[in-house]
Amino acid sequence: MRCKLCGCEDVMVAYEGKIRDGRVGNYTDKKVKMFRCEKCGTIWHDSRERDSRQYYQSEAYRNELEGTSDVNEFYRLHDGESLEKFRYTGTEIFRGKTVADIGCGAGAFLDYIQAVADTVIAVEPSETYRGAMKGRGYTVFGYAQEALKEYRNKVDVIVSFDVIEHVEEPQKFLEEAYALLSYGGRAFIGTPTDAPVMREVLGNAYESFLFSTQHPWVLSGGSFETMAKRCGITEFQVRYYQRYGLGNFVYWLLNGQPGRHKEYDFITKTMDQAWISELEQQEKSDYMVCEIVKGACSP
Template sequence: MKYMKCQICSNEDISTIYDGQIRDGGIGRYTDINVNMYQCQECGVIWHNLRERDLDEYYSSEDYRQELEGTSSENDFYRIHDGETLDKLYYTGTTVFRDKIVADLGCAAGAFLDSISGMAKTVIGIEPSNVYQTALKKKGYCTFAYASDAIQEYGGKVDVLTSFDVIEHVSDPLTFLKEVHALLREKGKAIIGTPTDAPVMRAMLGQIYEKELLFSTQHLWVFNQKSLMLLAKKAGFRKASVRYFQRYGLGNALSWLKYRQPKGNVSYSFITDTMDIVWKKELEAQGLSDYIVLNVER
């Protein structure tokens, strides 16, 4: 393998953990070419070497949502994503937003901001997509395309910053976290969620799960506790911790085993609420969940 260095921890011990087609946009779409996925043997971060797209241009256009979800309209966004708001409130709690200056970085059409706008003093939506910026402005939110733009006006002023399913898309996660740091006031908090490498699903399904879902052209990184904590320290945060959350229930795992394809949250009559809660809580307690949330304080 050609010389390579981990962008997160600078370690040079890198393994190729996958060589094949990966997801390209929505479910069932794959790259034409085989893609190598690499893993740092020190911090555990996983990445691929596809960097050919001009990311800024890509995320500000409608192409990204079109390729991912087959639509880029505001109303379709709410239909697809409003249901995730409850999960996000579960990660953040509801008490941190009252009378605060709150920013959501990579907020798309602002579904999460809608749910907290009645509590927050000021709502800031940071989103490169032109279509969604129009929607955010219509709702009266302070709107910026990039964190670097928001820093001009709100640097050192934001009380709470949230960012869900965004850090895995950025080419330079350290700069991303440094910009979060610059936006926050002293003792301001950020809550940053990202998918894990879903160790249980990979143990059961291996390359099937990796090809169909986990590895995707649009996710430049798959983070874990160690790599996130290291990034937080490098970005200058005083405090950092992670929490694990399991988004998908037992029915999802069983349907994967049956169909070898993603079917979402499938319910089976024999899976009681108690069974499902135990499944999720056990995975979270063991650090084996499908989602990880980094909590940092400036």
């Protein structure tokens, strides 16, 4: 077997067992093999249970993931993530620019961007969310490929969070995002890592939560390097971010399930910040963001 991203033959089985199917606590009936490339670090599975394009256009996906496809529920669940996204991008790159969010859901993050940006482009396969955003005056596309007809080399800033791990061909995803970028434009592509510390300490209990039918990929720094080189991207950087605090780790140890933003009296802010910054510095955090710059003289 060869690595599905870099083509190298050094592939091992990183995990074999039940994996998450939609919401936390829902598992596949059958065992699934997760493969890992020893060269680029990409992890993937080949368990294709649905036509993914149709699936992400339907309400079934959100219902299975979050128990709802209601637009207002989307904001209730996701408005809290915007501050974290500004941590990845900064706030100073959006004013007067053409900005696209690929896989934006109902546009929780774009609602903040549109206050300063010149043009806001919402790319989202879900018909329900797309309808909601069209109603609020955004330029809306189902897929990046459709946006290319009008916006090739014209988008100054692209953001895309928690999307690339869902797509069948991440290489193609990156190529299309790069093609949309204007010369000098930049893209921020964020995705969960394999959270190596959590995996090492918690083992199978954590892995059966981390690996999911809806995520055919768990990408690594090496995955981005491989893909970037293949589409001729020379200017890119991968940064590591820890989204979940020490409280989540302790809760996992005690209960074997996610504690999300659980707080404990003995975990002081200093302690939590040390946990977060150490994991980020050691590149062992639970999230990473690849920033790509399209050079002023790119082909």
